Every structure is written in structure tokens, then in C-alpha cells.
Amino acid sequence: MVVVGGGFGGVNVTRALARADADVTIVDRTNHHLFQPLLYQVATGILPGGLIAPALRRVVRKQANAHAVLADVQRMDTEGRVVHALAPDGRELALPYDSLVVAAGCTDTYFGHDEWEAFAPGLKTLEDAHHVRSHILSAFEMAELTADPAERAAYLTFAVVGAGPTGVEMVGQVAELADEVLPREYRSVVTMAQGMDHDSITVSDSGGERRIPARTKIWAAGVQASPLAGMLAEATGAGTDRAGRVAVRPDCSLPGHPEVFAIGDMVSLNDLPAVAQPALQEGAYVGKLIRARLAGQAQAKPFAYRDKGSMATIGHLSAVVDSFGMTFTGVIGYTMWAFIHVLYLVDWGNRIGTILNWTRAMTFTKNRPHRTITFERARYEVTEDGGTAEWPPGPATSGKRT
Helix, strand or coil: CEEEEEEEEHHHHHHCHHHHHHCCCEEECCCCCCEEEEHHHHHHCCHHHHCCCCCCHHHHCCCCCCCEEHHHHHHCCCCCCEEEEEEECCCCEEECCCCEECCCCEEECCCCHHHHHCCCCCCCCCHHHHHHHHHHHHHHHHHHHCCCCCHHHHCCCCEEEEEHHHHHHHHHHHHHHHHHHHCEEEEEEEEEEECCCCCCCEECCCEEEEEECCCCCCCCCCCCEEHHHHHHHHHCCCCCCCCCCEEECCCECCCEEEEEEHHHHEECCCCCCCHHHHHHHHHHHHHEEEEHHCCCCCCCCCCCCCCCCEEEECCCEEEEEECEEEEHHHHHHHEEEEEHHHHCCCCCHHHHHHHHHHHHHHHHCCCCCCCCHHHHHHHCCCCCCHHCCCCCCCCCCCCCCC
């Protein structure tokens, strides 16, 4: 069988098939599994990327019937039961399957204003996190150099668009970064963006529209399904919703194709939110369903989601947890948040490393150890074409080192 996507859903369905009589191929455009709930901590210098992005090959290293392939899926032939993909060197790969699970996740949506992406990067990949971190650090570096108070204020104003868990947690860490690590703090939390350019963001509130000078803007306001959802819908004849999510049957299979499954953020099923828990539970469910089919057992019951609640943190020892009708805040909420997030990380080495990094960064040193930046990267971030130009810059624009 073929699993497209190495996120929560893809990894969970693969693990559920560990003892099944099946060969499992995980194909992904990256070579790592990404724990997205802690991505903002990479963006703010608390954690190194490796602790939340273990290699997929390592994730499945103890599973004899599974292996990972680094490739970009181009087409899914549901009639011939073959996934067509491109290898990094451009060669074409044909991955035949008896069962197909597509767990490609989601991307940022700018609600019809795709031009904003150049000015307000999202936070969905490890590359996004490194880009945001470089932009934040570059803003502080430029603020140190300018003598103009208005320009300094623009560099030290951080606009986070969106007030969901990612936006709230990002704001909390930027505030701590400014209060306890870096010298100054100016920030703005925005939920109704009307327009933006390189130097500012225009928002609307009860007083009407106003322009906020802000050189750093971070997008956390919404998501849409991966393009693979549309590709899968076209191949199977399934419908999609406004966010591009493909409609699946109650057992997560595609209409007319009981051997093809879609799970996670890219599917429309029972109005489930685009967060980690549905993907984890759907992955485990589909894995068990396929294993039952291989064993010749009866059809499984429809997927039933178990809502375990939600949680978010806005800084060290400040968090809120809403679970099973109970609410916890403060130190207790923060401890619960930390325990759950560490528990869901892959591999004990990453769990211990994360705890040690948290202890050092937020308790003992009050520092963010992962704050390296270069002159070339800073110039790329602060120039107007930084949002659209390719990185790294070519020889003609990289400048001389001094």
C-alpha cells in the first residue's frame, strides 16, 4: 500500500499496519515528520528544528514492512492503482498500490488575497519557521542601526494575523523574546486584515480602517487543503468544499473507491477541525480498517471522533487547557500542555531534548539559544523583494563579505 504524506495521519496509519501482511510505502515531499504544534518555538528560537522534525526513515526504522520515499506526487491513477511521482533528480516513479491513503495536510489560505503571502509568511513547514525566525531577528538588528524613531517603531512592531492557537502562541513567544531576551517590545495582534505591503498592514476595527507600520507580519489566519486534495477529487470524482477539502465517506474512503482513503486536514468529514487529533485518530482508524480487510474480517464501524479538548500557551507558565468539561490555567494548565506535547513527539531522544531545551531557555538562562543569522540573510529579509525573491540570493545580489 502507498501512504501519501508523513504527517500525523500518515505516520499513524503506517504504525497501525506494523503487524499486517502488507508492504507500506510513505511518500512525502520532505524527508521528515513534522510536529506542527511546536513549530512556532522553532520560529522564536526556543527549539532546534531537528527535535520536532525527525527523519521519516528513523520514524519507521523498527517497522520491517514500511519504508519512506522522498518524492513529489504528480498524479494518482485510481483506475490503474498507481501513484505517479517525481524523484529529486527528476526521474519518474510509479508506485503501485492495493490500498492508497492520502494524508497530505493543508496549506495557508489568504482568503482571495494571495499577494499578501509575499509580506506575511505562514507557519506550516520547517522552512517557514526558519524564514520567520530570520525575519524577526533581522527586524531587531535593523532597529539597532536606525536613528529614526518612526523607522525603529516599524521594525519593532510585529503583526500576527489570526487569533487561533498558532497566532496566540506565536504572540506569547514574541512577547517573551522581546521582554526577556531582546531589548525592546512593540507588538500588534490583528484579526481583521484589509491590506498589506512591505512596510505596513491595514486593519479594520470599531474605529474604521487604520494603517499600522509593521515590517514583520506573520500569517496564522486560516488554512486550505493541500493541492493533492483537488488532484484526488478529480481522479475519483469526489466533491470538495470551499476550503478545497475532499469529501469522504464515513469510513474515510472515497466514493466509488473503497481502496482509496483520505485523512487529516485535507478531508471534509463531520465538520472536524483541521488540527492534529482528527488526523491522529483517522490514521489509527484507517490502519485498523485495512488490517481487518487483509484478515478477511467484517466491515468496520464508521469513524467516530473523540474530542479530547483543546489547549494553548501564551508564554512560560501561562496556558489554558479545556478538556472533558474541565478548564485548567496557570502553572497547572502549562504543565498539562507541556506533558501532552512532549508525549506526542516521536522518539524519546526528541522528548528529552525538548524538555532540556525548555528548561535551559525558559527557566535558567531566560535566553533563546537558536538565534543565528548572517548578513546575507538579514539583507534578504529586510529588502522589499525578500518575500518573492529566491533564497539563497545569486552571486549578483549576495554582495561581498567584509
